[in-house]
Amino acid sequence: MADANLQQRLYQALRQALLDGRFQPGEALKIRDLASAWGTSPMPVRAALQRLVAEGALEGEPQRSVRVPPMTEARFRQLFEVRLSLEGLAAELACPRVTAEALAQLEAEVAEMDAALQRRDIRTYLAANSRFHLALYGACDNPLLLRLIESLWLQVGPFFNRLFTEADLNLRLNGFHDEACRALRTGDARAVRHAVEQDLRYCGQYLAGLLRLEADAPARKSGAAARAGRGASTRTRPGQSASALGIPSRAARG
Amino acid sequence: MADANLQQRLYQALRQALLDGRFQPGEALKIRDLASAWGTSPMPVRAALQRLVAEGALEGEPQRSVRVPPMTEARFRQLFEVRLSLEGLAAELACPRVTAEALAQLEAEVAEMDAALQRRDIRTYLAANSRFHLALYGACDNPLLLRLIESLWLQVGPFFNRLFTEADLNLRLNGFHDEACRALRTGDARAVRHAVEQDLRYCGQYLAGLLRLEADAPARKSGAAARAGRGASTRTRPGQSASALGIPSRAARG
DNA sequence: ATCGTTGTTTTGTGATCACAGAATGTCAAT
DNA sequence: ATTGACATTCTGTGATCACAAAACAACGAT
The missing domain is CATH 1.20.120.530 (GntR ligand-binding domain-like)
Structure with a gap:
């Protein structure tokens, strides 16, 4: 289970992170961020994200970032x-x-x-x-x-x-x-x-x-960055969501 | 509907072809074949196929060609x-x-x-x-x-x-x-x-x-190229399944 | 102070290239 | 003639590059 394709491992990791609620609803998952967090090229990350979108676990409009859908x-x-x-x-x-x-x-x-x-x-x-x-x-x-x-x-x-x-x-x-x-x-x-x-x-x-x-009660504390309507203007810095992953991030290279 | 991403158009085209039964059960869909049939790079084709696999419309083992699953x-x-x-x-x-x-x-x-x-x-x-x-x-x-x-x-x-x-x-x-x-x-x-x-x-x-x-009656005529067990040894020439598509194949270049 | 505009950066998308594993085809030995 | 090993080709996978659209930020006008 640990071997197999890189994209499948990324898929499993993302899936588990999603199941554990390690991502905020409305949070945007950016390809390059995740790629650098894992130390891989953006390619397998893209595939994993697209698969999650296909399953309905993530939502993504054509040319924009993929987000974890807020619950309504x-x-x-x-x-x-x-x-x-x-x-x-x-x-x-x-x-x-x-x-x-x-x-x-x-x-x-x-x-x-x-x-x-x-x-x-x-x-x-x-x-x-x-x-x-x-x-x-x-x-x-x-x-x-x-x-x-x-x-x-x-x-x-x-x-x-x-x-x-x-x-x-x-x-x-x-x-x-x-x-x-x-x-x-x-x-x-x-x-x-x-x-x-x-x-x-x-x-x-x-x-x-x-x-x-x-x-x-619309997010009285720091939680819930994005509401149902449009995401707030909270700009996430690269590598922020990396901590939500298993952090197999092998020695941030570069 | 005609615009949008290339991979989404390919996805829709493949989906329609599948719904219309234009592909034989057990037939292997190869990335490069479809790509050359459409006159695109293998990349968007790969994405479209992976999405169909994620939805269960196609089946694909890790490192092998994607196939349309035979009905059992x-x-x-x-x-x-x-x-x-x-x-x-x-x-x-x-x-x-x-x-x-x-x-x-x-x-x-x-x-x-x-x-x-x-x-x-x-x-x-x-x-x-x-x-x-x-x-x-x-x-x-x-x-x-x-x-x-x-x-x-x-x-x-x-x-x-x-x-x-x-x-x-x-x-x-x-x-x-x-x-x-x-x-x-x-x-x-x-x-x-x-x-x-x-x-x-x-x-x-x-x-x-x-x-x-x-x-x-296991395929008495030319139909049903592959059975449930393992695909027969019918080797498909490149471009064969192209005719099954809408053939937007813009002037086979090369 | 707010809103529309413009310039810069970010980010997804597609193309090309390089590599490894699988499948196939050939040939030789029994 | 069949079966084994070996060489070649094919095919999926991942990396890097290039481009266009979207997001963002700074600026200027009202």
């Missing part, structure tokens, strides 16, 4: 309408195909999420949550569906992770995971789907609330 | 599972949002399809069919969903169109379109979804049958 209420609604449909389908398909080992892993993830919630360790919770859903959907025997779901995650990621790190959640969203596990044991595919859909709906409602809050 | 039963199943879910969702969402003009267009398309069927004009039928579904889904007020559906069409396209041009269809799949229109008038979203799903299922079942037939 409209986009959020669209995203969750599709997520509900697709992840529900994956869950339903996965039910009859899930193996004993997979089910064991799922329950282990639920346990870890419980523990993380009690420790108020959001980071670990989110990681276990991702693994839970991925392991569940992974059993659906439909790689195409899986790819689509992952591309959707990539589009929510930047917004999702950023908000969750700030928010203290006294809410219990692990109940739906437990419910899903029970339904999996029963073999009730509809119930599995319903549990996953409820999980998504619950989580989505919470995030929508946070989004509304952030929209009302 | 597994892939077909995966594709239609997702299509059913997504297009059903789009139809359901579109129902309460469809305008009077859109509905008029939909019924006009149905009429045209009827006429085309009686004339056994498959070409016109397919075009009207595309317009019908696109117009319906277009009312769903979810551009993201629309993009996903179009990318799915792009993946079925090469297979879909090729088979339909060969097959004489005495089947009546216009009934579901009519049913959808009636449900739209009633405002019964579930019924609209059901009609569209039935349409897809019916069409999919037919195509699956043809696929099975083609799989059993």
Whole structure:
């Protein structure tokens, strides 16, 4: 996984950075900056960015810089309408195909999420949550569906992770995971789907609330450099976003 | 639409060629060939191909030529599972949002399809069919969903169109379109979804049958150059696939 | 003080070149 | 005749260069 094409590694790195919310919404990713940060030529960076644009993870108008799309209420609604449909389908398909080992892993993830919630360790919770859903959907025997779901995650990621790190959640969203596990044991595919859909709906409602809050209070602190309309005139200096990457930046040459 | 970036124009051209089934499944698209066919440098072609790979319309292993993926039963199943879910969702969402003009267009398309069927004009039928579904889904007020559906069409396209041009269809799949229109008038979203799903299922079942037939009879004539396993040793001469394009090939220079 | 204008810099895009890995084609040995 | 190794060609990938459009900043007019 570490080898392969340079552009594919850059793609993976950018993808992970996006999922971790290491880029500000609205932030412009400039080819030459990233290239110098990685110590490569602009070429593979260009390819990686174009691929992310093709997947909808980044937005780029014809002749302008590529930006990470800010989350709006409209986009959020669209995203969750599709997520509900697709992840529900994956869950339903996965039910009859899930193996004993997979089910064991799922329950282990639920346990870890419980523990993380009690420790108020959001980071670990989110990681276990991702693994839970991925392991569940992974059993659906439909790689195409899986790819689509992952591309959707990539589009929510930047917004999702950023908000969750700030928010203290006294809410219990692990109940739906437990419910899903029970339904999996029963073999009730509809119930599995319903549990996953409820999980998504619950989580989505919470995030929508946070989004509304952030929209009302337009960046009181240094955060959120760009609003929904047009990006503010904050000019980013070269190499600024380099710190957001894994910094494999081999000895800034030049 | 005709202007914009070179790579975007190439992308659109390739996309259309793919939708029209002008490329053989399994055929390898080589950068330099397409570039010389268009009279451009290999660079924008590379970008366009990579974008199509990112969307799943083409498949490409790391260091080898990009190919149009052959349709297999597994892939077909995966594709239609997702299509059913997504297009059903789009139809359901579109129902309460469809305008009077859109509905008029939909019924006009149905009429045209009827006429085309009686004339056994498959070409016109397919075009009207595309317009019908696109117009319906277009009312769903979810551009993201629309993009996903179009990318799915792009993946079925090469297979879909090729088979339909060969097959004489005495089947009546216009009934579901009519049913959808009636449900739209009633405002019964579930019924609209059901009609569209039935349409897809019916069409999919037919195509699956043809696929099975083609799989059993492995290319008795000159068609189908490559099978599912490994591509045959048919070595394509440069410029062969150029005829499949719009041939904007400006005076082969050199 | 604000807005329109102009000159400079930045930044994406396309072309050409260079390199490495894969595929193919040839030839010799069994 | 088939199979193995070897040489050649092809093809994707990355680097560097050149150009045009967009963004930015400074300036001048109202």
